[in-house]
Amino acid sequence: MAAAGALRLLVPRGRLLPPRRGLRLSAPAAIQVTVRDALNQALDEELERDERVFLLGEEVAQYDGAYKISRGLWKKYGDKRIIDTPISEMGFTGIAVGAAMAGLRPVCEFMTFNFSMQAIDQVINSAAKTCYMSAGTIPVPIVFRGPNGASAGVAAQHSQCFAAWYGHCPGLKVVSPWSSEDAKGLLKASIRDDNPVVMLENELLYGVPFEMSEQAQSKDFVVPIGKAKIEREGTHVTLVAHSRPVGHCLEAASILAKEGVECEVINLRTIRPMDIETVEASVAKTNHLVTVEGGWPQFGVGSEICARIMEGPAFNYLDAPAVRVTGADVPMPYAKILEDNCIPQVKDIIFAVKKTLNI
Amino acid sequence: MAALALRALRGRLLRAAPGRAGRGLGTARDFPSLEEKPQFPGASAEFADRLEFIQPNVISGIPVYRVMDRQGHIVSPSEDPQLPKELVLKLYKTMTLLNTMDRILYESQRQGRISFYMTNYGEEGTHVGSAAALDDTDLVFGQYREAGVLMYRGYPLDLFMAQCYGNASDPGRGRQMPVHYGCRERHFVTISSPLATQIPQAVGAAYAIKRADASRAVICYFGEGAASEGDAHAGFNFAATLECPIVFFCRNNGYAISTPTSEQYRGDGIAARGPGYGLMSIRVDGNDVFAVYNATKEARRRAVAENQPFLIEAMTYRIGHHSTSDDSSAYRSVDEVNYWDKQDHPISRLRHYMQGRGWWDEEQEKGWRKSSRKKVMEAFEQAERKPKPNPQHLFSDVYREMPPNLRRQRAALERHLQHYGEHYPMELYENRRRRSRSAHPNTTSTS
Numbered sequence: 001m002a003a004a005g006a007l008r009l010l011v012p013r014g015r016l017l018p019p020r021r022g023l024r025l026s027a028p029a030a031i032q033v034t035v036r037d038a039l040n041q042a043l044d045e046e047l048e049r050d051e052r053v054f055l056l057g058e059e060v061a062q063y064d065g066a067y068k069i070s071r072g073l074w075k076k077y078g079d080k081r082i083i084d085t086p087i088s089e090m091g092f093t094g095i096a097v098g099a100a101m102a103g104l105r106p107v108c109e110f111m112t113f114n115f116s117m118q119a120i121d122q123v124i125n126s127a128a129k130t131c132y133m134s135a136g137t138i139p140v141p142i143v144f145r146g147p148n149g150a151s152a153g154v155a156a157q158h159s160q161c162f163a164a165w166y167g168h169c170p171g172l173k174v175v176s177p178w179s180s181e182d183a184k185g186l187l188k189a190s191i192r193d194d195n196p197v198v199m200l201e202n203e204l205l206y207g208v209p210f211e212m213s214e215q216a217q218s219k220d221f222v223v224p225i226g227k228a229k230i231e232r233e234g235t236h237v238t239l240v241a242h243s244r245p246v247g248h249c250l251e252a253a254s255i256l257a258k259e260g261v262e263c264e265v266i267n268l269r270t271i272r273p274m275d276i277e278t279v280e281a282s283v284a285k286t287n288h289l290v291t292v293e294g295g296w297p298q299f300g301v302g303s304e305i306c307a308r309i310m311e312g313p314a315f316n317y318l319d320a321p322a323v324r325v326t327g328a329d330v331p332m333p334y335a336k337i338l339e340d341n342c343i344p345q346v347k348d349i350i351f352a353v354k355k356t357l358n359i
Numbered sequence: 360m361a362a363l364a365l366r367a368l369r370g371r372l373l374r375a376a377p378g379r380a381g382r383g384l385g386t387a388r389d390f391p392s393l394e395e396k397p398q399f400p401g402a403s404a405e406f407a408d409r410l411e412f413i414q415p416n417v418i419s420g421i422p423v424y425r426v427m428d429r430q431g432h433i434v435s436p437s438e439d440p441q442l443p444k445e446l447v448l449k450l451y452k453t454m455t456l457l458n459t460m461d462r463i464l465y466e467s468q469r470q471g472r473i474s475f476y477m478t479n480y481g482e483e484g485t486h487v488g489s490a491a492a493l494d495d496t497d498l499v500f501g502q503y504r505e506a507g508v509l510m511y512r513g514y515p516l517d518l519f520m521a522q523c524y525g526n527a528s529d530p531g532r533g534r535q536m537p538v539h540y541g542c543r544e545r546h547f548v549t550i551s552s553p554l555a556t557q558i559p560q561a562v563g564a565a566y567a568i569k570r571a572d573a574s575r576a577v578i579c580y581f582g583e584g585a586a587s588e589g590d591a592h593a594g595f596n597f598a599a600t601l602e603c604p605i606v607f608f609c610r611n612n613g614y615a616i617s618t619p620t621s622e623q624y625r626g627d628g629i630a631a632r633g634p635g636y637g638l639m640s641i642r643v644d645g646n647d648v649f650a651v652y653n654a655t656k657e658a659r660r661r662a663v664a665e666n667q668p669f670l671i672e673a674m675t676y677r678i679g680h681h682s683t684s685d686d687s688s689a690y691r692s693v694d695e696v697n698y699w700d701k702q703d704h705p706i707s708r709l710r711h712y713m714q715g716r717g718w719w720d721e722e723q724e725k726g727w728r729k730s731s732r733k734k735v736m737e738a739f740e741q742a743e744r745k746p747k748p749n750p751q752h753l754f755s756d757v758y759r760e761m762p763p764n765l766r767r768q769r770a771a772l773e774r775h776l777q778h779y780g781e782h783y784p785m786e787l788y789e790n791r792r793r794r795s796r797s798a799h800p801n802t803t804s805t806s
């Protein structure tokens with residue numbers, strides 16, 4: 001099959017594509033770019049910018065990546081910079097950690113983050129802690145990236161969110177992009193960062209086109225790690241989400257706007273270090289908080305946001321308890337109807353907003 | 360279309376990557392149809408027409424290369440590395456100094472002065488023989504029982520002690536448990552506790568070195584027990600496929616804590632695995648410092664010249680307990696330990712050799728034992744008197760730069776200590792009067 005055809009097969013099912021949003025007016029020079037192409041651009045630009053950067057993972061070279069994120073890069077940069085590895089997550093993660101210790105800047109692709117569990121010791125015990133344990137003499141600049149979170153129709157072992165797992169660990173930075181600008185800017189910032197960064201992408205977003213501003217098209221564009229973005233301003237309730245649920249929140253917000261409820265939607269962008277100040281400022285304005293995530297509830301991203309709000313100045317501004325919208329607390333079922341109901345949907349967000357606003 | 364897309368997607372997720380025989384799709388392989396040879400991409404071999412399984416141990420075992428016999432006589436003069444007297448004395452003095460330091464730090468743990476220790480008794484020959492054969496800039500990934508390598512590179516007694524005591528002089532700022540040494544200037548990567556993780560990491564570093572074309576090698580030490588971890592398999596396989604300048608150095612000391620080699624594996628040790636991965640492999644007598652030296656020297660030379668991984672299995676014996684948390688009398692006999700301690704010890708073997716050459720005598724031995732013990736005791740006493748690192752270091756190096764949440768925590772600790780410091784034994788900590796040594800280099804060095 002031709003490459004283009006094969007590529008199309010990897011694009012998720014139509015039902016999962018969020019509708020193109022006409023929420024914002026395009027700046028004249030903005031173009032539509034898919035998350036996949038944005039990631040590809042980021043890799044390409046950083047590989048070109050810094051000779052120390054290289055990509056390794058299963059099928060990233062000759063096959064262009066399981067999800068075609070590295071399309072064309074092997075042809076352009078060759079075996080030295082784009083490395084196909086044997087099927088051995090703990091192996092190539094260890095290789096990446098060692099290469100980073102020795103001064104390179106690896107980008108380590110997991111075919112999906114589900115398989116990063118094979119390599120978790122290398123990520124937590126080596127990558128995240130070596131800088132500290134060596135008293136700063138051995139930095140480990142490395143990016144672990146790949147698709148994370150619920151996919152479609154691939155059940156328990158292929159559909160889960162690792163934001164809470166990695167977000168738990170000091171020494172790691174964790175980013176989770178939603179749009180193409182997030183994807184490009186965060187990947188570039190992650191590659192340039194001197195610390196290990198876990199970048200949790202979302203497979204279902206890879207094929208989704210987003211508007212990309214002229215500024216974001218530049219080679220110098222980076223999105224700062226640790227800063228959230230207000231995607232939509234509002235006065236009645238704060239919705240905080242990361243990754244794909246950001247889109248759901250925006251959809252819920254436009255539906256709710258018709259009923260006179262103005263939601264402020266915060267795209268977290270970074271899980272660790274968390275930009276709690278942006279959330280606090282918003283809660284001080286709206287007095288209501290709903291968190292939305294695809295992961296499980298216990299010790300999740302939403303739990304952390306609620307705890308931090310409770311401990312900080314914004315707590316006194318809350319007019320009602322915060323509400324978490326999360327994935328269902330079960331391994332992901334395969335049956336489509338069960339699967340649909342295990343991940344937060346727009347209706348769940350609307351329900352939570354109405355509950356907290358008592359309407 | 361949707362169903363098809365889904366199937367293709369699932370296929371990608373669940374399927375292993377196809378083997379790639381020969382890169383570049385453009386070059387089609389030749390299929391000489393007349394020739395009766397297998398054409399499978401995964402192996403090059405002949406056909407066989409008899410049913411026959413391969414025996415795991417076809418020969419009686421991979422031989423153990425040695426240069427000296429147990430009495431320190433050179434067995435085959437052509438194999439004598441002819442090391443100059445000063446170098447041999449350096450080997451000997453490092454081995455014995457290590458042994459003395461071990462005795463004192465082990466004792467110190469028994470007295471509750473440090474929390475933990477691991478001795479190197481009986482394995483000194485593997486450390487020093489290999490370290491001497493390397494260039495001083497070759498990158499070392501150790502497991503935890505390779506202090507002699509660092510000592511051979513001149514790491515001072517003070518710093519060994521500082522690490523074990525976690526005092527203010529510890530370059531690691533007291534962050535790691537004892538024996539987890541690291542030294543950037545001596546190209547010795549900080550020890551990491553989870554077993555075998557250093558193996559793929561060493562390969563990754565070797566790959567980086569190969570890319571830099573630096574005529575350097577990486578040496579990766581590990582125990583025969585750690586070789587059972589999946590990481591070891593992954594590391595060997597990657598070293599071969601990435602064609603890296605690395606020497607894998609297995610210290611086969613007979614035990615992994617209490618697990619004897621007979622329970623650790625059923626093949627012919629670790630060297631026998633080498634050919635399966637495409638590694639050049641050798642087994643040496645680890646208690647023969649010259650055999651270790653020769654094997655490491657040649658492996659290192661060829662690893663760099665040919666970008667090829669090598670595997671050395673050094674047979675030795677762990678005379679001490681695994682660590683201070685272990686009592687090995689529960690699983691091995693005193694006689695067994697005594698045999699190695701008294702009959703086949705790398706230190707006495709080298710001493711026999713030196714005495715045979717007239718380079719060493721009883722008097723020199725006595726004098727050196729005394730003076731080396733004095734040096735160790737001095738360092739030990741100093742280490743014990745040193746203050747602990749400044750508590751402010753609790754927060755540094757979690758990231759290359761200090762994020763706001765940690766800065767806030769650090770400030771909160773500082774405020775707390777300003778108010779309530781009198782209730783803490785502040786005099787035990789470094790620089791508690793003024794702000795701590797914040798001149799720590801925060802820039803990335805990429806050498």
Ligand SMILES: Cc1ncc(C[n+]2csc(CCOP(=O)(O)OP(=O)(O)O)c2C)c(N)n1
Nearest residue numbers: 504552553554582583584585612614615616
């Ligand atoms: C992943 C992991 N599993 C278990 C341990 C506990 N452990 C520490 S040392 C050791 C034995 C290792 O034996 P070997 O590799 O032969 O080295 P030796 O101690 O003999 O030098 C074990 C099981 C560990 N540190 N890491």
Ligand SMILES: [Mg+2]
Nearest residue numbers: 582583614615
């Ligand atoms: Mg052992």
